[in-house]
């Protein structure tokens with residue numbers, strides 16, 4: 001299964017991606033996670049990306065597309081992949097289509113997680129993330145067993161710099177201006193599947209799996 005996840009920041013792409021990747025036995029490729037790992041390792045890519053991430057802006061396409069092409073050339077994608085956070089604009093969607101066409105491995109679907117905008121702000125501002133394993137929690141809706149500590153690896157949770165109120169507003173503007181048009185792009189390609197992404201996490205996963213099982 002070759003899949004992209006589409007949806008606003010805070011729609012739950014990262015959470016659903018983990019479950020869907022495990023269900024289909026495919027790697028979860030999150031461009032945000034790759035940038036954050038580079039940032040943690042102080043690599044030149046991480047330092048470049050930080051300039052944009054801290055402001056809620058997109059990292060330039062030249063940087064992002066090359067990084068994704070490298071990732072898609074690694075040898076672990078024979079069962080497919082799940083891309084999360086990429087593409088983020090129509091130009092990236094076109095690059096992805098061309099890269100996959102060259103390999104003769106087109107996408108099977110673009111799964112849109114649809115959530116109201118008020119709900120998005122609540123989710124993002126209460127989100128707490130594990131800087132070690134990237135798992136996310138929520139101060140009200142998805143509390144860890146021990147306050148402030150990651151259930152999976154016991155690392156202290158943090159609020160991502162870009163989940164702070166000023167940056168959230170800009171990320172949502174960037175989403176509306178640059179990312180939302182990819183929904184029409186994938187609808188025109190006949191690849192779009194939209195599911196509602198409010199309610200319990202496991203029910204959203206179940207409806208995603210049910211919708212994807214109908215994909216040829």
Ligand code: AMP
Pocket residue numbers: 009031032033035052053054056057058059060064084085086087088092162171
């Ligand atoms: P995310 O974890 O997907 O919300 O991504 C966090 C930040 O990383 C975004 O706000 C962007 O600054 C950057 N980023 C992630 N994916 C992309 C992408 N496909 N294109 C450009 N910037 C990206």
